[in-house]
Structures are given as structure tokens and as C-alpha cells.
Amino acid sequence: DGREGMEALGSGENLGEVAKGMLEDGILDWVMREGRPSVVPDMEAVDQEMNFVVVPLAVRDRAIGVFLIHTSKPKEDFTPHEMMLLSLLANQAAVAIEHGRAYRELYETHQKLRKSQAQLIYSSRMAAVGELAAAVAHEINNPLQAMLGYVQLLLIQESVQGEAREYLETVLKEGERIAEVVRELLSLFRREEEPREVYVNEIISRLAVLMRHSLLVDGIALELHLADDLPPVWGRIDRLQQVFMNLIDNARKAMPQGGVLEVRSFRKGSGVCVQFTDTGVGIPEExxxxIFEPFFSTWGGTGLGLSIAREILQEYRGSIEVYPRSSGGTTVLVRLPARR
Structure with missing residues (x-):
């Protein structure tokens, strides 16, 4: 107990040797081996004599730290009762620390499970949407190709002139645009099983075909500035499409009154960059x-868009950064390692 500890130190045991032992073995190991609070001198004190009171912090015989008091109180002035109180205080502190650690671990585990569950639900929904979109696109594509074929047959007839020809040419042009959207829709939801070399410009161009019209309906102009001859990056097309779709969707939500979304690709060092710049409301500093926390959202929804985007990019050794624009709006920069 405390009295025995004080008597042991006070009956001929040299404090200098105690301090030396603590330095050689480490404070925690020494105190835990002794199993009692101890008073040792501060060997670096110059102006006055100072001591350390070292009390072990342990939970179920497992050391988690030490309770250390730096004091000018002489060692012989510490009573057994005071040492016992320090031991009780240390025991309570150790239990509180252990509970805090357990709570933090439980909270982090819960957050990971919650995020995994939400991602699973999101992926399942995307898979279901993909299957539905592919089925609808297939059903549209067959009669559409027949329609375009008949229009082309009519256009090769010399007797078709004037307004009738203009109408047919318009039908052909719009029908071909629908056919392109159908092709991109089928490509968008084609599942990729393994990562491979992909070109970001192809992904962006495909998404532009699919999303440009809906953005225009919301008053948002989509501007593409894609660098030529960019090297490929490593990844799954469907995963990188998900990243870019999430970023475009975030930009849309940030511009409820309309605006401009500029998507730019370029080479920087050994990486390929894709930059999304909007003229929206921006992100408040506070x-x-x-913004990368799972489930955090200022627009509603799941709050997983940026979190999932960063996780996917990190999977391919990429990164994502968000910058406010001085003129208003936000810039999001995606970096991926180039394969060549």
C-alpha cells in the first residue's frame, strides 16, 4: 500500500539510483514493475530541489500510462494518505481514459459501418439504375435505328425537296443525337471488373453528351477545355465516371440560379489533372x-458524394482538392498518376 511504498523509499533506498533505474528501464516500465506510486528527484532542476511524483495508470493490470506530478514539495513530506489518494485518483483517471478510448473506437467503427452500408446502398441503387437504363436504351435503340434508316432512304429520293427535305434532315440530325445519347448511356453503365488504362478526356466527353442538355435546362452552360494527347491513367471507367458525375452534380446544386461549369483537363508533372470550376454560391469557410466527411451535406441528399470521390481516387493513388474562388464559386482539382 502507500505506507509500504513510502517506507521502502525512505529506508535507505537512494533516490538517485531510483531515478537512474527509471531512465534505464523507462518510467512506465519501472513504475508498473514496482506497482506503487514513487517520488523521484528532478535531476535537471537547478534553482531549487524539485521532485516527480510518478503514479502508474493501469487497467486490469495493463499499463496505459503514468500520472506525473512535478512539485517542489520534499519527498519526505508526502504522507502515506496522500500517496494512497494519488493512487485512487490515478485509478479513476485510468478507467476514464480507457472508457474514452473504447468510446472513440466504438464511434469510429460505427461510422465506418454506417459509411459502408450507405455505399453499399448507393452502389446497389446505381446498379439497379444502370440495368434499367441499359434496358430502356436497348428498347429505344432498335426502333430508333429503323426510323433513321427510313429517313435516310427518303433523303436519297430526288423527289423529296424543299421543306419536306429540311424536316427530314432535322429528324435525322435529332435522331442521330438521340442515338449518340443511347450509345453513351449504354457505355456509362457498362460494368468494369478490373482496372485498366483509361483516358479521362473520353470519360468527360461521354458525360458531357449525357449531361449537357439537363444542365442547360437548369441554366448552366458546360464548357470543356480538354488538353490534347493526355496520357492514360489507371482505374476502372465506371469508378472514375462516378467521381466526375458526383462533382458535376455538386456543381449543379451550387448554381441554383444557373451559371457556368468549366471542366478542364491538363498534364501537370507526372500526373493528369481534371479541374471543375463553377460560378456558384461557393463553400462557406466555417x-x-x-466537406469530405461522410454524410455531411449542405444541399440535402446522402452527403457521400465528395467522400466517395476521394475514396475512389485514393484507391488509384489520386487526390482531390477544393479551393474557393475569389470571384465566387468553387474549383475542384482532381489529380491522377499518369501511366506513361
Whole structure:
């Protein structure tokens, strides 16, 4: 107990040797081996004599730290009762620390499970949407190709002139645009099983075909500035499409009154960059540090868009950064390692 500990130190045991033992073995190991609070001198004190009171912090015989008090109180002035109180205080502190650690681990595990569940639901929904979109696209494509074939047959007839020809040419042009959307829709939801070399410009161009019209309906002009001869990056097309779709969707939500979304690709060092710049409301400074947190959203929805995007990019050794624009709006920069 405390009295025995004080008597042991006070009956001929040299404090200098105690301090030396603590330095050689480590404070925690020494105190835990002794199993009692101890008073040792501060060997670096110059102006006055100082001591350390070292009390072990342990939970179920497992050391988790030490309770250390730096004091000018002489060692012989510590009573057994005081040492016992320090031991009790250390025991309570150790239990509180252990509970705090357990709670933090439980909270982190819960957050990971919650995120995994949400991602699973999201992926399942995307898979279901993909299957539905592919089925609808297939059903549209067959009669569409027949229609375009008949229009082309009519256009090769010399007797078709004037307004009738203009109408047919318009039908052909719009029908071909629908056919392109159908092709891109089928390509968008084609599942990729393994990563491979992909070109970001192809992904962006495909998404532009699918999303440009809906963005225009919301008053948003989509501008593409894609660098020529970019090297490929490594990844799954469907995963990178998900990243870019999430970023475009975020930009749309940030411009409820319309605006401009500029998507730019370029080479920088050994990487390929894709930059999304919008003229929206921007991200308030007070929440800027939280935008990548799972389930955090200022627009409603799941709040997983940026979190999932960063996770996918990290999977391919990429990164994502978000910058406010001085003129208003936000810039999101995606970097991926080039394969060549």
C-alpha cells in the first residue's frame, strides 16, 4: 500500500539510483514493475530541489500510462494518505481514459459501418439504375435505328425537296443525337471488373453528351477545355465516371440560379489533372474542413458524394482538392498518376 511504498523509499533506498533505474528501464516500465506510486528527484532542476511524483495508470493490470506530478514539495513530506489518494485518483483517471478510448473506437467503427452500408446502398441503387437504363436504351435503340434508316432512304429520293427535305434532315440530325445519347448511356453503365488504362478526356466527353442538355435546362452552360494527347491513367471507367458525375452534380446544386461549369483537363508533372470550376454560391469557410466527411451535406441528399470521390481516387493513388474562388464559386482539382 502507500505506507509500504513510502517506507521502502525512505529506508535507505537512494533516490538517485531510483531515478537512474527509471531512465534505464523507462518510467512506465519501472513504475508498473514496482506497482506503487514513487517520488523521484528532478535531476535537471537547478534553482531549487524539485521532485516527480510518478503514479502508474493501469487497467486490469495493463499499463496505459503514468500520472506525473512535478512539485517542489520534499519527498519526505508526502504522507502515506496522500500517496494512497494519488493512487485512487490515478485509478479513476485510468478507467476514464480507457472508457474514452473504447468510446472513440466504438464511434469510429460505427461510422465506418454506417459509411459502408450507405455505399453499399448507393452502389446497389446505381446498379439497379444502370440495368434499367441499359434496358430502356436497348428498347429505344432498335426502333430508333429503323426510323433513321427510313429517313435516310427518303433523303436519297430526288423527289423529296424543299421543306419536306429540311424536316427530314432535322429528324435525322435529332435522331442521330438521340442515338449518340443511347450509345453513351449504354457505355456509362457498362460494368468494369478490373482496372485498366483509361483516358479521362473520353470519360468527360461521354458525360458531357449525357449531361449537357439537363444542365442547360437548369441554366448552366458546360464548357470543356480538354488538353490534347493526355496520357492514360489507371482505374476502372465506371469508378472514375462516378467521381466526375458526383462533382458535376455538386456543381449543379451550387448554381441554383444557373451559371457556368468549366471542366478542364491538363498534364501537370507526372500526373493528369481534371479541374471543375463553377460560378456558384461557393463553400462557406466555417464548413470547408468538413466537406469530405461522410454524410455531411449542405444541399440535402446522402452527403457521400465528395467522400466517395476521394475514396475512389485514393484507391488509384489520386487526390482531390477544393479551393474557393475569389470571384465566387468553387474549383475542384482532381489529380491522377499518369501511366506513361
Amino acid at each position: 464548413i470547408r474542413d468538413r
